[in-house]
Amino acid sequence: MDKKIRVRFAPxxxxxxxxxxxxxxxxxxxxSRHHNGTFILRIEDTDRSRFVENAMKExxxxxxxxxxxxxxxxxxxxxxxxxEQSKRLDLYKKYAEKLLESGNAYxxxxxxxxxxxxxxxxxxxxxxxxxxxxxxxLSEDQVAEKLKKGDPHVIRFKIxxxxxxxxxxxxxxxxxxxxxxxxxLVLLKADGFPTYHMANVIxxxxxxxxHVLRGDExxxxxxxxxxxxxxxxxxxxxxxxxxxxxxxxxxxLSKRKGAASVMDYKQNGFLPExxxxxxxxxxxxxxxxxxxxxLEEMVKSFSLKQVSAKASVFDEKKLEWMNGLYMAERSAxxxxxxxxxxxxxxxxxxxxxxxxxxxxxDVIELMKVRSKRxxxxxxxxxxxxxxxxxxxxxxxxKYFKDNAAELLKEIYTxxxxxxxxxxxxxxxxYHDFAQKSEISFGKIIHPARLAVSGVSFGPGLFELLSILGxxxxxxxxxxxxxxxxxxxx
RNA sequence: GGUCCGUUCGUCUAGUGGUCAGGACUCAAGAUUUUCAUUCUUGCAACAGGGGUUCGAUUCCCCUACGGACUACCA
Numbered sequence: 316m317d318k319k320i321r322v323r324f325a326p327x328x329x330x331x332x333x334x335x336x337x338x339x340x341x342x343x344x345x346x347s348r349h350h351n352g353t354f355i356l357r358i359e360d361t362d363r364s365r366f367v368e369n370a371m372k373e374x375x376x377x378x379x380x381x382x383x384x385x386x387x388x389x390x391x392x393x394x395x396x397x398x399e400q401s402k403r404l405d406l407y408k409k410y411a412e413k414l415l416e417s418g419n420a421y422x423x424x425x426x427x428x429x430x431x432x433x434x435x436x437x438x439x440x441x442x443x444x445x446x447x448x449x450x451x452x453l454s455e456d457q458v459a460e461k462l463k464k465g466d467p468h469v470i471r472f473k474i475x476x477x478x479x480x481x482x483x484x485x486x487x488x489x490x491x492x493x494x495x496x497x498x499x500l501v502l503l504k505a506d507g508f509p510t511y512h513m514a515n516v517i518x519x520x521x522x523x524x525x526h527v528l529r530g531d532e533x534x535x536x537x538x539x540x541x542x543x544x545x546x547x548x549x550x551x552x553x554x555x556x557x558x559x560x561x562x563x564x565x566x567x568l569s570k571r572k573g574a575a576s577v578m579d580y581k582q583n584g585f586l587p588e589x590x591x592x593x594x595x596x597x598x599x600x601x602x603x604x605x606x607x608x609x610l611e612e613m614v615k616s617f618s619l620k621q622v623s624a625k626a627s628v629f630d631e632k633k634l635e636w637m638n639g640l641y642m643a644e645r646s647a648x649x650x651x652x653x654x655x656x657x658x659x660x661x662x663x664x665x666x667x668x669x670x671x672x673x674x675x676x677d678v679i680e681l682m683k684v685r686s687k688r689x690x691x692x693x694x695x696x697x698x699x700x701x702x703x704x705x706x707x708x709x710x711x712x713k714y715f716k717d718n719a720a721e722l723l724k725e726i727y728t729x730x731x732x733x734x735x736x737x738x739x740x741x742x743x744x745y746h747d748f749a750q751k752s753e754i755s756f757g758k759i760i761h762p763a764r765l766a767v768s769g770v771s772f773g774p775g776l777f778e779l780l781s782i783l784g785x786x787x788x789x790x791x792x793x794x795x796x797x798x799x800x801x802x803x804x
Numbered sequence: 805g806g807u808c809c810g811u812u813c814g815u816c817u818a819g820u821g822g823u824c825a826g827g828a829c830u831c832a833a834g835a836u837u838u839u840c841a842u843u844c845u846u847g848c849a850a851c852a853g854g855g856g857u858u859c860g861a862u863u864c865c866c867c868u869a870c871g872g873a874c875u876a877c878c879a
Contacts, residue, residue: 327878329879359879362879365879423877442805442806445806469877471877492808503877504877506877510877510878532872532873532874533874533879534808535874536879538808559873563815596817603818604817604818605827606816606817606829623810624810625809626809626810629815632830633816633828682841684841685840685842710839745838756838757838757839760838760839761839764838764839771840773839774840774841775837
């Protein structure tokens, strides 16, 4: 490989970062890292009507959260800037004029209305749709006169006919188009802004992009881009068109079907490294059975050859599974940054409480392995902060019957006398009690769990009791005993 | 309508001109665990259809069907 690898992710600031876009960015990132290349972020803000105020900020934030750090682009800059197309307008104008001079482009004064009429007419007659080159036949004088009058106009690219335009897609192989099926696209809009097609070609060339990895909705535009490169006398980059990500119903992903934006996933309790890993596996495979992989492994194994051409369905269940693996692996301290603020929001703990608080870390340590999402961990930990208000109904019917209250009372007395309230001593106490009273272990531990937590599942009972501490445990058992007695018929 | 892209278990995918078509998620059953989760074992489940080429096609070619993209002074 003699050429430097430079790739770019080029979103337009029209909203949040969609997971499909994130995945494209991720593949670009992996590809650049694999080849020791450069990952560039470029903002394609050439449509003033669709500009959304905070979109750029949100896109940056999403990318950083996922760990998609760019080497060149907004905020970090670089030698090929500016990296926002709206700041490169004079550049595009200059190049459009070059195309005008070389005869590869022409001015078009057709009104939007005429274009719309043309289109409906073509649709009605089942003709191929496209610009009819009405203004190509304008004489120089006519053009000069219209220019003098200040008539609004665009600059169109003149597609050479009778050609077969082909390119080698790194994922799909050779793709060919007859040039006459392409119509004369607009390069420069009447407002002086370039269209995507022109800005994209000029920037990719000027920024020395070696590989364009983008969504497959661009396949049909690629032959036009190739022709533009040709008109400039430039060599086009390599192309690879990435498949889309779909919702389970086979349609586009949207907020209604779970989530669509990267930040939604953060909100819904997913870890960035889990989303990253899952997204990498959507459409790409290392070629073997590995699934959970470190970033280094992914970088090392990444290859466009192993990228599928097929659209893939986003499976939140599998993401959840993977997130669970990463949750278990995370340190309690790192999870505390995510989870503790949520507990504060719920006012389960004091807002002054530190994320280094040992009690909180113990809770996280105990709960992280049985949580799929950080939001599960947050929710399922209530009883570490608040006495249970109710008891799981089904479990209560099962465990709070017969002589449960009496047994709880007896154990209460024993617990009261226990000097060292830790896991081992508690375990011994319960064992001894079971033996002494000749009852099964299950008879006393299940009611105990339900009494102190309100639910029938969770960490090991003795860890639970020791973390909660003697005072809390005794209080809760006492409450439970009166609950049972009150509800007796 | 035109052009282009795609099609292996429900989902993500591996794979090869000859394989019992492999793994993962989900689901089900079981083992372990004081519960839950983890872990482990087992099970269910796929080459869209039709033609070729070939001794042999899931694999190569063509057609059909289905899905999708593009066909803007949007990207």
